[in-house]
Amino acid sequence: MEPHGTLVVKSGTDFRGFSVIKLRLGAAGTRPHASVEQVQVTSAAPEDPDIKAMTESYTAQMAEEMKKVVAHSSVELDGRFESIRRSETNLGNLVCDCIRAAMSADCVVLNSGTLRSDVVHPAGPLSMHDLVSVLPMMDPVYLLSLRGADLLAALENGVSMYPALEGRFPQVSGIEFAFDPEKPPGERVMVESVMVADAPVALEREYKFATKEFLVNGKDGYVAFMVRRWVRRKREGSGGKREEGGRARPSIRF
Amino acid sequence: MLVNGEDAPRLPVILQNYFEELQRADASVSVAVDSRIRNLQVERAASA
Numbered sequence: 001m002e003p004h005g006t007l008v009v010k011s012g013t014d015f016r017g018f019s020v021i022k023l024r025l026g027a028a029g030t031r032p033h034a035s036v037e038q039v040q041v042t043s044a045a046p047e048d049p050d051i052k053a054m055t056e057s058y059t060a061q062m063a064e065e066m067k068k069v070v071a072h073s074s075v076e077l078d079g080r081f082e083s084i085r086r087s088e089t090n091l092g093n094l095v096c097d098c099i100r101a102a103m104s105a106d107c108v109v110l111n112s113g114t115l116r117s118d119v120v121h122p123a124g125p126l127s128m129h130d131l132v133s134v135l136p137m138m139d140p141v142y143l144l145s146l147r148g149a150d151l152l153a154a155l156e157n158g159v160s161m162y163p164a165l166e167g168r169f170p171q172v173s174g175i176e177f178a179f180d181p182e183k184p185p186g187e188r189v190m191v192e193s194v195m196v197a198d199a200p201v202a203l204e205r206e207y208k209f210a211t212k213e214f215l216v217n218g219k220d221g222y223v224a225f226m227v228r229r230w231v232r233r234k235r236e237g238s239g240g241k242r243e244e245g246g247r248a249r250p251s252i253r254f
Numbered sequence: 255m256l257v258n259g260e261d262a263p264r265l266p267v268i269l270q271n272y273f274e275e276l277q278r279a280d281a282s283v284s285v286a287v288d289s290r291i292r293n294l295q296v297e298r299a300a301s302a
Contacts, residue, residue, distance in 0.1 A: 071273035073283035088291040094283065102268045131269060140262035178292035212265055
């Protein structure tokens with residue numbers, strides 16, 4: 001492709017193919033000539049013994065790392081989709097409570113689709129493999145300043161598709177609420193039941209709220225999180241005080 | 255520390271750090287369902 005005069009090459013996904021790009025430079029000030037050859041990776045390609053040895057070495061190392069015990073659990077942890085996408089579970093509570101503590105937030109909402117293991121983890125040792133099966137993606141977690149009214153809208157979105165096994169169903173920390181699935185989507189959350197940080201939600205109050213980047217970008221219907229203000233902290237050595245930021249983009253640094 | 259942008263903590267690392275704290279304290283994960291999300295339809299069916 002050459003949109004707007006810029007050559008763009010996409011070689012496919014998952015290492016199933018690659019591209020050989022050859023550039024022939026011409027006289028100064030002229031565009032180089034480019035040629036692209038796409039190569040499909042198939043079993044017809046001979047194995048490279050050096051690469052094979054390297055990948056086997058890394059695979060063995062990875063297998064050992066995955067076996068390592070990272071924690072012990074005194075209770076079963078429920079990560080089944082049929083549970084976690086329709087109700088609060090203790091695995092959801094664990095993950096959200098960890099986020100709240102780590103981010104010093106008032107409250108947390110996480111979409112259940114984040115938690116991917118789809119099993120009940122038995123009581124006993126939890127391995128790195130268990131952790132990776134629950135949270136396979138390295139999601140960045142952000143701290144925002146969010147109005148109570150926007151939080152309420154987010155909760156409505158979270159329960160709007162119930163009883164479908166929807167990844168948007170929320171897991172929460174620092175929040176309590178009741179919802180009535182017999183009411184229409186958008187009217188299911190009982191406003192008088194919503195507690196944030198142990199007090200009734202105040203619709204105009206700004207809460208320190210943590211969630212993952214996916215939801216900050218409005219995915220899974222969480223557009224309420226796109227109306228937000230960052231809570232920002234200065235880098236160490238510049239006071240370490242938290243500041244309330246204006247609307248900003250994730251890439252802003254200071 | 256920035257809490258947005260490239261320096262934002264990663265979710266699995268947050269859990270890993272918590273697990274390390276627990277191991278240092280020789281403690282176990284113990285977390286319950288504590289009615290933070292109540293489904294009124296389920297509650298009505300249970301009380302019927």
